[in-house]
Amino acid sequence: MEREIRSEVIIVGAGMIGATLGIALASAGMRVTVIDRLAVDTMTAGPFDGRTIAIAAAARHALDALGIWPMLAADAAAIDDIRISDGRLEPGAPEARTSRLHLHFDHRELARGRGPAQPMGHIVENRFIRRALFQRLAQMPTATLLAPVETAAIARDDAAATVTLADGRVLSAPLLVSAEGKAGALREQAGIGALQWRYAQTAIVCVAEHELPHKGVAHEKFLPGGPFAILPMTDDPQTGAHRSSIVWSERADLVPALLKLDAESFAREFAQRFGSHLGAVRPVGPRYHYPLSLMHAERYVARRLALVGDAAHAIHPIAGQGWNLGLRDVVALAEVVVDARRLGLDIGGAATLEAYERWRRVDNLALVAATDALNRLFSNDLPPVRLARDLGLAAVNRVPPLRRFFMRHAMGNIGDQPRLIRGLPL
Numbered sequence: 001m002e003r004e005i006r007s008e009v010i011i012v013g014a015g016m017i018g019a020t021l022g023i024a025l026a027s028a029g030m031r032v033t034v035i036d037r038l039a040v041d042t043m044t045a046g047p048f049d050g051r052t053i054a055i056a057a058a059a060r061h062a063l064d065a066l067g068i069w070p071m072l073a074a075d076a077a078a079i080d081d082i083r084i085s086d087g088r089l090e091p092g093a094p095e096a097r098t099s100r101l102h103l104h105f106d107h108r109e110l111a112r113g114r115g116p117a118q119p120m121g122h123i124v125e126n127r128f129i130r131r132a133l134f135q136r137l138a139q140m141p142t143a144t145l146l147a148p149v150e151t152a153a154i155a156r157d158d159a160a161a162t163v164t165l166a167d168g169r170v171l172s173a174p175l176l177v178s179a180e181g182k183a184g185a186l187r188e189q190a191g192i193g194a195l196q197w198r199y200a201q202t203a204i205v206c207v208a209e210h211e212l213p214h215k216g217v218a219h220e221k222f223l224p225g226g227p228f229a230i231l232p233m234t235d236d237p238q239t240g241a242h243r244s245s246i247v248w249s250e251r252a253d254l255v256p257a258l259l260k261l262d263a264e265s266f267a268r269e270f271a272q273r274f275g276s277h278l279g280a281v282r283p284v285g286p287r288y289h290y291p292l293s294l295m296h297a298e299r300y301v302a303r304r305l306a307l308v309g310d311a312a313h314a315i316h317p318i319a320g321q322g323w324n325l326g327l328r329d330v331v332a333l334a335e336v337v338v339d340a341r342r343l344g345l346d347i348g349g350a351a352t353l354e355a356y357e358r359w360r361r362v363d364n365l366a367l368v369a370a371t372d373a374l375n376r377l378f379s380n381d382l383p384p385v386r387l388a389r390d391l392g393l394a395a396v397n398r399v400p401p402l403r404r405f406f407m408r409h410a411m412g413n414i415g416d417q418p419r420l421i422r423g424l425p426l
Helices: 016-027 040-044 057-065 069-075 107-111 126-139 255-260 263-274 322-342 350-378 383-398 400-411
Strands: 004-006 009-012 032-035 052-056 077-079 081-088 097-106 121-125 143-146 151-156 161-165 170-173 175-178 194-210 217-223 226-232 242-251 281-297 305-307
Touching: 009 016, 009 161, 009 170, 016 032, 016 126, 016 143, 016 322, 032 170, 040 126, 052 057, 052 126, 052 322, 057 069, 057 121, 057 322, 069 121, 069 126, 077 226, 081 383, 097 107, 097 383, 097 400, 107 400, 121 126, 126 143, 161 175, 194 226, 194 255, 194 263, 226 263, 226 350, 242 255, 242 263, 242 281, 255 263, 255 281, 263 281, 281 350, 305 350, 322 350, 350 383, 383 400
Parallel strands: 004 170, 009 032, 009 175, 032 143, 081 217, 175 305
Antiparallel strands: 052 121, 077 121, 081 097, 151 161, 161 170, 194 242, 194 281, 217 226, 226 242
């Protein structure tokens, strides 16, 4: 076993953000070491996560440029349209009452006169994304994945970052990246503070089987307890059943009781929120739950250290943009690091890391604030507020330029786009 491993970049965290960053850097020939405390088989197992990811159109371009998308396409369900509506629960009613004032994004609208219509995004199960990422990472000759490993010590000085593993191996590189997620330790070890709080909500994640096909339409229903998202999935490969992924945000104090319900009672509560627009519906498989919180780091960089993804910011899933925000961190950091290397500059130096932070800070702050405000606006049942937001949805729906702006935003096609987002190699 090699006792000392020298790289150009060490990435702590081999999840979907860390593995993608490793692939991006290795695609430009950089020597990268990615480490994780969990085994690959654990991270790709079906019961490990249970969630799906909404991959926006711009993010798909980046995955395509990195050779990842061809490994995912067969397991991806297109999001052609998005329907956003406001609803409320009434005791004894078989389903939530939905306002007739709504917002509808039609993917064909942006394509008129500009070629064939493209999906607004795709829904893919997390386990399939991880599987594709590890397969692609294994194909990169300059990338090394060490998992599972435990870290014994991490040090950073003016020259390099050093990670000592529990088995005695020592990793060193000019740049260390934390892709650990919001519970990672490197941010706190670096003395970087964060704005953070817990929402009084928990997300219940499960899969629904329904009688009618979803036809690529994603629904976001705003209910008093929180948004209820219905996201199109591929049909079940064994049974052919039509499926959707559900992210059900609910009051945290109600979730334990909901999760303890027997199958019939849970299905009744579920169907009331889902509605009858896809015919008969029932939840299938395990019920997962995740507490919801917001976090935004005061800084994204420190000496020889960069934060990406949830290590830098964690947002409410109300708009399904959390992973896409992290991917934009990945492609921006990869671009500034690769460009610095080509110019013979210090890839882990202050100038390089500050360029990354400047590029990402405004975009991240804007979405952190927007998702928080949307959740607070829609997760209540006050009549004046409900009327105002319904009128707001209807107004956006009736103004095509404004509607198209929000559609482009949902697809990730705004702002200063890194090369990979434009489908170009690093």
